[in-house]
Amino acid sequence: MVLKTKKISDCIDMRVFTDDGFYFGEIEECQLHANKIHGWRIRATKNSYLTKVLSGAKGVIVPHHLVRSIGDVFVVSKAAIPSYEAGEEDKEE
DSSP states (O other), X not given: OOOOOOOHHHHTTOEEEETTXXXXXXXXXXXXXXXXXXEEEEEOOTTXXXXXXXXXXXXXXXXXXXXXXXXXXXXXXGGGSOOHHHXXXXXXX
């Protein structure tokens, strides 16, 4: 297996898709902590899944461990999709 490196600056404005193939948004910013990538701020763009789910919010922050691959596009786990039902279930427990 060959690992390729990519500059963080090359990732800005890159298109993001879920591992199910839905268009998620675009990379807006990388969050660093102690010289390690902590997360990615993803902007909700026109016709993105985030725009449909968030209804008015500008985007989300996806922890780096939910990123599945980085190449010509970003692929994130479907666990990165905001879910209001999951938040309500957590409150009940």
